Amino acid sequence: MAEFSLSLNEDQTQIQKWVHGFAEDVMRPAAHEWDEREEFPYPIVEQAAEIGLYGWEFLMNAMQDQTGLTLPVAVEELFWGDAGLGMAIMGTSLAAAGIAGVGTPEQVMEWVPQCFGSAGDVKLGAFCVSEPDAGSDVSSLRTRAVYDQATDEWVLNGTKAWITNGGIADVHVVVAAVDPELRGRGQASFVIPPGTKGLSQGQKYLKHGIRASHTAEVVLDDVRIPGSCLLGGKERLDAKLARAREVGSSGEKQPAMSTFEATRPTVGAQALGIARAAYEYSLEYAKERKAFGRPIIMNQAIAFKLANMITEIDASRLLIWRAAWLARNGGFKNAEGSMSKWKAPETAVRVTEEAIQILGGYGYTREYPVERWHRDAKIHTIFEGTSEIQQLVISRAISGLRIE
Numbered sequence: 056m057a058e059f060s061l062s063l064n065e066d067q068t069q070i071q072k073w074v075h076g077f078a079e080d081v082m083r084p085a086a087h088e089w090d091e092r093e094e095f096p097y098p099i100v101e102q103a104a105e106i107g108l109y110g111w112e113f114l115m116n117a118m119q120d121q122t123g124l125t126l127p128v129a130v131e132e133l134f135w136g137d138a139g140l141g142m143a144i145m146g147t148s149l150a151a152a153g154i155a156g157v158g159t160p161e162q163v164m165e166w167v168p169q170c171f172g173s174a175g176d177v178k179l180g181a182f183c184v185s186e187p188d189a190g191s192d193v194s195s196l197r198t199r200a201v202y203d204q205a206t207d208e209w210v211l212n213g214t215k216a217w218i219t220n221g222g223i224a225d226v227h228v229v230v231a232a233v234d235p236e237l238r239g240r241g242q243a244s245f246v247i248p249p250g251t252k253g254l255s256q257g258q259k260y261l262k263h264g265i266r267a268s269h270t271a272e273v274v275l276d277d278v279r280i281p282g283s284c285l286l287g288g289k290e291r292l293d294a295k296l297a298r299a300r301e302v303g304s305s306g307e308k309q310p311a312m313s314t315f316e317a318t319r320p321t322v323g324a325q326a327l328g329i330a331r332a333a334y335e336y337s338l339e340y341a342k343e344r345k346a347f348g349r350p351i352i353m354n355q356a357i358a359f360k361l362a363n364m365i366t367e368i369d370a371s372r373l374l375i376w377r378a379a380w381l382a383r384n385g386g387f388k389n390a391e392g393s394m395s396k397w398k399a400p401e402t403a404v405r406v407t408e409e410a411i412q413i414l415g416g417y418g419y420t421r422e423y424p425v426e427r428w429h430r431d432a433k434i435h436t437i438f439e440g441t442s443e444i445q446q447l448v449i450s451r452a453i454s455g456l457r458i459e
């Protein structure tokens with residue numbers, strides 16, 4: 056078991072500086088332009104790949120850190136740089152985590168590197184769970200996967216909604232119902248290899264924030280994939296389905312509510328990076344801006360806002376680090392992963408709103424970055440489990456009851 060410590064080790068400090076350097080020198084200057092263009096920022100992702108920040112090796116190394124802190128530390132810096140560009144860099148890791156979570160070691164080695172490509176030839180991955188009628192309630196997915204024994208192929212049909220990198224990704228990881236009656240327990244994950252016929256992009260969503268990150272529908276129309284693309288393999292799936300049929304779907308945990316507990320601190324760290332950016336910016340502004348003959352920070356109304364912002368930011372970071380450490384060391388007791396995913400995004404929304412208030416009229420214009428940070432913060436209370444779902448998970452964990 057690794058020691059829990061609030062002081063980062065040498066490796067972590069170096070990674071923090073390295074990511075901060077990229078965030079400051081490459082992401083910050085490009086953020087406004089890509090937000091306005093609302094297009095996937097290939098040149099930025101390519102630059103991240105050139106220095107090894109976008110790539111499976113970086114992700115694997117970070118995930119192997121036994122303290123669990125390397126990933127949230129790196130992600131905070133990335134999103135301090137910019138959240139839209141940050142999501143463009145991080146989006147593929149959702150697919151990689153989907154493969155690593157249920158794939159066999161051979162499948163992980165085959166597909167995770169293909170999600171990222173290489174420095175000169177960047178590829179993207181997408182993780183496709185949500186559907187137009189199933190977001191929080193992922194146990195009711197309608198996308199079907201049917202096994203064709205004659206050809207040892209799976210045939211997938213359905214529509215996925217709000218998918219990061221959807222349709223532009225090279226590798227799509229799709230969660231589909233194999234036995235819909237078993238709801239969450241009757242689902243499996245599949246890799247759709249690059250260039251597979253029948254997979255297409257539906258509408259591209261125009262968004263409130265993280266506009267440099269691509270979000271689109273993914274349509275699966277008689278998509279045929281080899282049997283080997285079932286993550287975890289057929290034997291394991293058959294055994295899982297047989298167990299589920301014995302107990303039925305009653306009493307099952309909703310996968311969206313518990314499966315992602317270990318990855319939630321990383322999403323919290325994304326929001327934390329945005330909140331810190333807004334706090335730092337508005338603190339400097341409040342010291343410079345004069346009204347009634349003195350810097351606005353000399354008014355308690357402004358100074359107390361900033362005191363509250365930094366306190367909430369630090370509280371969020373402590374929850375994130377604790378959850379990241381628990382994910383590797385001893386596991387969760389009271390859904391601490393969800394606590395961090397609830398607290399940090401809510402903090403980021405409030406802090407970025409206060410930052411706009413501190414900047415006044417300038418804060419409301421797109422000339423200044425704080426309104427963008429406010430728009431970017433909001434998604435974190437919605438995706439990867441809404442704030443309400445996090446509270447539901449915590450309530451169930453502390454009570455042992457199926458709170459509805």
Ligand SMILES: Cc1cc2nc3c(=O)[nH]c(=O)nc-3n(C[C@H](O)[C@H](O)[C@H](O)COP(=O)(O)OP(=O)(O)OC[C@H]3O[C@@H](n4cnc5c(N)ncnc54)[C@H](O)[C@@H]3O)c2cc1C
Nearest residue numbers: 182183184185189190191217218219270438439440441443
């Ligand atoms: C920019 C963006 C990127 C995304 N990327 C991906 C991706 O890469 N892959 C992917 O699979 N999905 C992705 N999503 C989808 C995202 O995960 C879902 O939007 C999210 O899970 C919420 O689902 P929903 O939109 O269907 O809302 P709903 O589930 O319909 O919820 C609507 C509201 O009702 C509340 N609610 C629902 N159920 C309960 C309950 N039991 N108790 C209390 N309140 C409840 C919710 O908290 C929310 O406030 C993305 C979404 C966006 C906007």
